[in-house]
Amino acid sequence: MERNNLFPVFLKLESLDTLIVGGGNVGLEKLTAILKSSPSAKVTLVGRTIQDAIKDVAKAHPTVKLYERNFKLWDLWDKDIVLLATDNRSLHEAIKKLARTRRILTNVADTPDLCDFYLGSVVTKGNLKIGVSTNGKSPTISKRIREYLDEAIPDNTNELLDNMQKIRDQIKGDFGQKVKVLNEITASWLEEAAVVK
Ligand SMILES: C[C@@]1(CC(=O)O)C2=NC(=C\c3[nH]c(c(CCC(=O)O)c3CC(=O)O)Cc3[nH]c(c(CC(=O)O)c3CCC(=O)O)/C=C3\N/C(=C\2)[C@@H](CCC(=O)O)[C@]3(C)CC(=O)O)/[C@H]1CCC(=O)O
Numbered sequence: 001m002e003r004n005n006l007f008p009v010f011l012k013l014e015s016l017d018t019l020i021v022g023g024g025n026v027g028l029e030k031l032t033a034i035l036k037s038s039p040s041a042k043v044t045l046v047g048r049t050i051q052d053a054i055k056d057v058a059k060a061h062p063t064v065k066l067y068e069r070n071f072k073l074w075d076l077w078d079k080d081i082v083l084l085a086t087d088n089r090s091l092h093e094a095i096k097k098l099a100r101t102r103r104i105l106t107n108v109a110d111t112p113d114l115c116d117f118y119l120g121s122v123v124t125k126g127n128l129k130i131g132v133s134t135n136g137k138s139p140t141i142s143k144r145i146r147e148y149l150d151e152a153i154p155d156n157t158n159e160l161l162d163n164m165q166k167i168r169d170q171i172k173g174d175f176g177q178k179v180k181v182l183n184e185i186t187a188s189w190l191e192e193a194a195v196v197k
């Protein structure tokens with residue numbers, strides 16, 4: 001069976017610098033996806049033209065900066081992550097090459113072959129976050145799995161995490177003992193979840 005070899009990570013976009021090139025529908029989609037998970041992400045968006053909807057989003061998010069002009073080489077200089085969302089494929093190929101020489105991780109809209117990483121569908125319940133990837137096979141199925149998990153995972157999951165954190169801070173003893181206790185008290189949670197299922 002084929003398998004998904006992508007390595008998932010959860011980025012702290014408040015302390016990284018992200019560049020989006022393109023101020024159209026796809027630029028808006030990428031910006032919205034980022035801010036939904038990370039409302040204080042530091043994002044610079046450069047677009048020859050920028051949709052009003054993007055301008056509205058930027059007004060509500062002070063960490064988003066907009067530049068209504070063509071992409072310039074120096075836009076890459078202080079960036080960690082780049083998302084390309086223009087309607088110009090050869091521009092995307094050229095920027096991707098430049099970004100690679102600077103070791104900047106790049107996502108290229110509609111061009112999985114040029115992507116260093118993909119965005120995923122995201123389920124969030126308080127501190128719990130689940131990222132879904134179909135390896136680029138079907139973004140629609142990613143979305144459906146997100147909807148399924150969103151329904152299936154109880155809204156009070158964050159209380160469970162808060163309680164576990166308290167218990168984790170209170171348990172004394174060596175590391176091995178602590179891990180044993182934490183596993184024992186959560187074993188029943190898994191059984192209960194199985195019963196509900
Ligand atoms: C998760 C999400 C995040 C986001 O981007 O916001 C995302 N796509 C979403 C939705 C979505 N995108 C598209 C449709 C229309 C139906 C369809 O085409 O299938 C729908 C569904 C809808 O909107 O209902 C069009 C599309 N997308 C890609 C291509 C190109 C290609 O596959 O070649 C085309 C064809 C364009 C064309 O043909 O013109 C490629 C990618 N899209 C990915 C992510 C990456 C793989 C994720 C994975 O592994 O599953 C990857 C590889 C790159 C990337 O973008 O990082 C978001 C779900 C949000 C949610 O949870 O609601």
Ligand SMILES: NC(=O)c1ccc[n+]([C@@H]2O[C@H](COP(=O)([O-])OP(=O)(O)OC[C@H]3O[C@@H](n4cnc5c(N)ncnc54)[C@H](O)[C@@H]3O)[C@@H](O)[C@H]2O)c1
Binds near residue numbers: 050085
């Ligand atoms: N809109 C969608 O949902 C969708 C779906 C599938 C595929 N696509 C494809 O994705 C691409 C982008 O789609 P879109 O709807 O966002 O297009 P769009 O025309 O709305 O936006 C393109 C953006 O790129 C900007 N741009 C072009 N050249 C630039 C440059 N040199 N520097 C800076 N900005 C520049 C434009 O000013 C504009 O803001 C297209 O190739 C489209 O075919 C879009």
